[in-house]
Amino acid sequence: MAKIDSELSRTFSEYLLLPNLTTREMNSENVSLVTPLVKYKKGREECPIQMNIPMVSAIMQSVSGDRMAIALARSGGLAFIFSSQTIESQCEMLVRAKKYKAGFVSSDSNLKPDDKLSDILKLKEKTGHSTVAITDDGSANGKLLGIVTSRDYRVSRLPSDARISEFMTPISEVVYGQEGITLSEANDIIWDHKINQLPILDDEGRMVAFVFRKDYDRHKENPAEFLDNHKRLMVGAGINTHDYKDRAPALIKAGVDVLCIDSSDGFSEWQKDTLNFIRENYGPDFPIGAGNVVDAEGFRYLAEAGASFIKVGIGGGSICITREQKGIGRGQASALLKVAAERDRYFAETGVYIPLCSDGGIVYDYHMALALAMGADFVMLGRYFARFDESPGRTLSVNGNYVKEYWGEGSERARNWQRYENSGDDGQMLFAEGVDSYVPYAGKLKDNVDTSLAKVSATMVSCGSLTIDEFQKKARLVIVSPTSIVEGGAHDVIRKDS
Ligand code: MZP
Numbered sequence: 098m099a100k101i102d103s104e105l106s107r108t109f110s111e112y113l114l115l116p117n118l119t120t121r122e123m124n125s126e127n128v129s130l131v132t133p134l135v136k137y138k139k140g141r142e143e144c145p146i147q148m149n150i151p152m153v154s155a156i157m158q159s160v161s162g163d164r165m166a167i168a169l170a171r172s173g174g175l176a177f178i179f180s181s182q183t184i185e186s187q188c189e190m191l192v193r194a195k196k197y198k199a200g201f202v203s204s205d206s207n208l209k210p211d212d213k214l215s216d217i218l219k220l221k222e223k224t225g226h227s228t229v230a231i232t233d234d235g236s237a238n239g240k241l242l243g244i245v246t247s248r249d250y251r252v253s254r255l256p257s258d259a260r261i262s263e264f265m266t267p268i269s270e271v272v273y274g275q276e277g278i279t280l281s282e283a284n285d286i287i288w289d290h291k292i293n294q295l296p297i298l299d300d301e302g303r304m305v306a307f308v309f310r311k312d313y314d315r316h317k318e319n320p321a322e323f324l325d326n327h328k329r330l331m332v333g334a335g336i337n338t339h340d341y342k343d344r345a346p347a348l349i350k351a352g353v354d355v356l357c358i359d360s361s362d363g364f365s366e367w368q369k370d371t372l373n374f375i376r377e378n379y380g381p382d383f384p385i386g387a388g389n390v391v392d393a394e395g396f397r398y399l400a401e402a403g404a405s406f407i408k409v410g411i412g413g414g415s416i417c418i419t420r421e422q423k424g425i426g427r428g429q430a431s432a433l434l435k436v437a438a439e440r441d442r443y444f445a446e447t448g449v450y451i452p453l454c455s456d457g458g459i460v461y462d463y464h465m466a467l468a469l470a471m472g473a474d475f476v477m478l479g480r481y482f483a484r485f486d487e488s489p490g491r492t493l494s495v496n497g498n499y500v501k502e503y504w505g506e507g508s509e510r511a512r513n514w515q516r517y518e519n520s521g522d523d524g525q526m527l528f529a530e531g532v533d534s535y536v537p538y539a540g541k542l543k544d545n546v547d548t549s550l551a552k553v554s555a556t557m558v559s560c561g562s563l564t565i566d567e568f569q570k571k572a573r574l575v576i577v578s579p580t581s582i583v584e585g586g587a588h589d590v591i592r593k594d595s
Contacts, residue, residue: 170324215258466552
């Protein structure tokens, strides 16, 4: 007969946090949301990769493309570019995000010294830009020989077939910056030399980018940015347990910082095979997450197989119908509490701390705080990020409301059969485990993330904590009754805004 676990399967909304003493030095500005991303010997060494905020974006077509990767890393978190696309297009997205440097733009107007004034005028009409890089091969990464701006020629005085080499500002007179300088260093040079644009060159004098004076304010460096050792944004990518032998090496070659195996149910030998492949070929420390699991057994299995972090949650995603279709899963809060208890036991036994990612089911901002209190080191969000400008879905007007499209990886639309075990011999999904939906449009990622994290910090302060680690240790939770949930919202008043 089947074993029955008599503990109820509970969701975040069934819990509340109790306040602890808030001391005078505690205010939201002193809260640190820095959090470990990969396993480490806690107490004996620093975690080698720490995020500045505890948020990652879901490995989904409707959530994590290159724009999401850039916006989220700029805010301090990490996006995992979706894997339900060809290896080539996933690598292209990754490269686009890795190349991004705030305020450093690849030159879109480039010509050769032998080209004519008429070519400059045509290009200006096409791009709307008046600064042209003159390179040996006319490309955006050629050796820079000079630049042309509208100050270098007067159309009424020069014949249209005048060669660019005759009127460009030659490289000997061009002020430029060396690759590797920061945006504020570039800005200082711009101001010191009273120029409007600064070409950035590599050691061989090849064009890398332009920094424009007018862009500086828009792109001021963001202290929370999650950066690699070369000051590039950190970018993650999903892989699956089918084509990982091709996909993972291609992504690693293209510069991925962190991989994550994307499966609905991660307690499987396929996950172990995938982790083995990475460990054998890329060593014990290459950052790779695995999951998803909902209990101690699943956690142990992936921990022993070498996962760098472990994702928790099955069937709690807002677009997910796995529980309805297969009867598999566990309430997100219960899953997290079970797995976190096992993670702590594993740490006590081995000295190795494996960060947990709570994946799916975050509806309100306070759910993020609950997830952290329950032992998650960071949360993965799909619906939340799908609402923003930077997600790949279209923005539409439906019944007078702006919405964005949000579809599950197991929906008929994404048909990500590599994520599920319900595929037939031809690699096709036999039934859907997700739906296609709309979510309310919510504007820019940064504005929303800032507000959500202000709430998380305020919750931590109420619970007498300035770090996530302290919060996990001190948090006290209670289970709420259905009537006390009603009491928690505005009640027994006529709201003016309804
Ligand atoms: P949410 O933030 O929208 O609640 O949940 C996002 C999570 O749902 C993803 O990170 C992933 O684990 C899961 N997901 C993605 N697609 C499906 C599906 O089609 C799904 N069933 O469950």
